[in-house]
Amino acid sequence: MVSTGVASADMTAARTPTGTAPTRGRRPGRSIGDDRETAILATAERLLGQRAFGDISIDDLARGAGISRPTFYFYFPSKDAVLLALLDRVTEEANAAAGDVLDRLAEDPRARWRELIARFHATFGGHRAVVLACAQVRGTNAEVRRLWAEVLERWVRAVEAAIESERRRGAAPDGLPARDLAIALNSMNERVWYATFAGDGPAVAERDVVDVLLDVWLTAIYRTTAPPARPVSRPG
Amino acid sequence: MVSTGVASADMTAARTPTGTAPTRGRRPGRSIGDDRETAILATAERLLGQRAFGDISIDDLARGAGISRPTFYFYFPSKDAVLLALLDRVTEEANAAAGDVLDRLAEDPRARWRELIARFHATFGGHRAVVLACAQVRGTNAEVRRLWAEVLERWVRAVEAAIESERRRGAAPDGLPARDLAIALNSMNERVWYATFAGDGPAVAERDVVDVLLDVWLTAIYRTTAPPARPVSRPG
DNA sequence: GAGGCCAGTCAACACGCCGTCGAGTGCGCT
DNA sequence: AGCGCACTCGACGGCGTGTTGACTGGCCTC
Numbered sequence: 001m002v003s004t005g006v007a008s009a010d011m012t013a014a015r016t017p018t019g020t021a022p023t024r025g026r027r028p029g030r031s032i033g034d035d036r037e038t039a040i041l042a043t044a045e046r047l048l049g050q051r052a053f054g055d056i057s058i059d060d061l062a063r064g065a066g067i068s069r070p071t072f073y074f075y076f077p078s079k080d081a082v083l084l085a086l087l088d089r090v091t092e093e094a095n096a097a098a099g100d101v102l103d104r105l106a107e108d109p110r111a112r113w114r115e116l117i118a119r120f121h122a123t124f125g126g127h128r129a130v131v132l133a134c135a136q137v138r139g140t141n142a143e144v145r146r147l148w149a150e151v152l153e154r155w156v157r158a159v160e161a162a163i164e165s166e167r168r169r170g171a172a173p174d175g176l177p178a179r180d181l182a183i184a185l186n187s188m189n190e191r192v193w194y195a196t197f198a199g200d201g202p203a204v205a206e207r208d209v210v211d212v213l214l215d216v217w218l219t220a221i222y223r224t225t226a227p228p229a230r231p232v233s234r235p236g
Numbered sequence: 237m238v239s240t241g242v243a244s245a246d247m248t249a250a251r252t253p254t255g256t257a258p259t260r261g262r263r264p265g266r267s268i269g270d271d272r273e274t275a276i277l278a279t280a281e282r283l284l285g286q287r288a289f290g291d292i293s294i295d296d297l298a299r300g301a302g303i304s305r306p307t308f309y310f311y312f313p314s315k316d317a318v319l320l321a322l323l324d325r326v327t328e329e330a331n332a333a334a335g336d337v338l339d340r341l342a343e344d345p346r347a348r349w350r351e352l353i354a355r356f357h358a359t360f361g362g363h364r365a366v367v368l369a370c371a372q373v374r375g376t377n378a379e380v381r382r383l384w385a386e387v388l389e390r391w392v393r394a395v396e397a398a399i400e401s402e403r404r405r406g407a408a409p410d411g412l413p414a415r416d417l418a419i420a421l422n423s424m425n426e427r428v429w430y431a432t433f434a435g436d437g438p439a440v441a442e443r444d445v446v447d448v449l450l451d452v453w454l455t456a457i458y459r460t461t462a463p464p465a466r467p468v469s470r471p472g
Numbered sequence: 473g474a475g476g477c478c479a480g481t482c483a484a485c486a487c488g489c490c491g492t493c494g495a496g497t498g499c500g501c502t
Numbered sequence: 503a504g505c506g507c508a509c510t511c512g513a514c515g516g517c518g519t520g521t522t523g524a525c526t527g528g529c530c531t532c
Contacts, residue, residue, distance in 0.1 A: 216420050
């Protein structure tokens with residue numbers, strides 16, 4: 001019943017209400033607004049490293065970017081929109097980092113799964129302030145929740161397909177529906193990383209977290225921590 | 237740097253600043269204040285079923301309990317303290333529901349682990365509004381975060397001990413440090429339940445969630461979904 | 473080169489919620 | 503009769519938010 005209503009992907013674009021490309025056409029190069037916008041983004045990521053998202057006011061963001069509070073609204077419709085833009089950059093980076101490792105599982109399953117988890121770990125760890133802030137406001141902000149659900153769905157589908165592929169080639173046994181398994185494993189990673197980066201409550205040491213997650217993934221998918229690289233020849 | 241400072245377990249007790257038992261001594265039975273207090277709690281849990289915690293004002297809580305806003309502060313120091321009291325009741329119920337199943341694992345490991353997970357599921361599902369609200373504000377409220385970390389630590393320790401016990405009796409193979417494994421599995425459950433109850437993003441169907449979690453637990457701990465009830469006789 | 477449009481800017485306002493203060497009321501005990 | 507305490511609330515000050523309306527200066531058109 002919170003009702004977000006309209007709000008769509010253009011939440012980050014306050015200016016140029018026309019559907020055309022922003023700030024392009026008349027002025028070929030960068031307008032002054034681009035500088036301000038990136039300044040706000042930079043200020044936000046810097047401030048997030050120092051205090052919680054809720055303790056950062058719009059005035060802080062504006063002052064940090066060298067503008068007044070009303071001017072902030074010229075660039076972003078709300079504080080949350082800034083975080084959304086930051087999250088967008090991180091998830092894109094994560095997607096790029098993941099690459100096509102899942103297509104090359106048969107080469108060496110254990111090594112490839114580890115590569116996947118390690119790359120996500122590196123990406124999130126490199127922007128932990130943003131990731132933590134998003135996890136914190138996901139509860140209160142429908143837009144962040146929606147965007148996160150979208151990227152998670154994408155990763156779940158990729159893992160689901162990979163599990164099914166491994167089952168088809170005989171490397172992984174049948175069992176849980178691949179989608180359910182993919183959801184459970186992705187969920188585990190998310191929560192474990194959060195605890196590790198946040199450092200509150202029971203957490204796995206940052207040094208060990210990739211191998212711990214990998215172990216659970218492998219046993220859940222293959223029932224062993226040493227899955228075969230080539231199809232097993234079934235007797236009969 | 238948010239600095240909670242003093243804040244301790246007495247966050248829920250605003251009245252009777254003396255260290256003695258609250259409202260006891262002069263009046264033997266229940267004072268009118270007890271009614272108000274439970275009315276606030278009941279209003280909070282009811283309202284949480286309708287809208288998010290952040291969209292509930294202290295005035296809403298007060299009006300719902302038939303008192304004015306300032307009077308609310310006589311009973312609770314803040315809105316968060318109400319949620320904390322609610323969470324306290326739920327975790328106590330969960331602890332009670334868990335009982336001693338972990339001490340009876342050897343009888344029938346699969347059945348006992350399933351019982352444990354199913355009981356937690358039932359408890360959380362019965363108070364999903366409270367659980368969801370806590371997950372949402374854990375990011376912004378240090379007290380909720382601390383309390384949740386405490387109860388999680390307790391469960392992690394219990395599971396860790398159970399895993400080590402299963403390894404000692406030869407039912408479970410060695411592998412990851414038991415504590416890391418316990419953290420990963422508990423984290424998974426928390427996040428998966430959250431998604432299932434919240435219904436946003438990729439989630440396991442509520443009907444299946446216990447069996448999905450169970451499967452991952454068993455494979456991670458035993459490398460099989462059918463762990464032995466009695467010690468295996470090792471060759472040699 | 474006069475006119476206008478438009479990106480960009482901010483002082484000032486209205487709103488909502490929060491936490492507190494100080495002034496009450498009525499009951500029970502002395 | 504009178505003190506004390508559980509309990510109550512009107513009213514205030516503060517903070518952060520989002521909006522309004524007016525202002526500047528560059529560039530483009532006629």
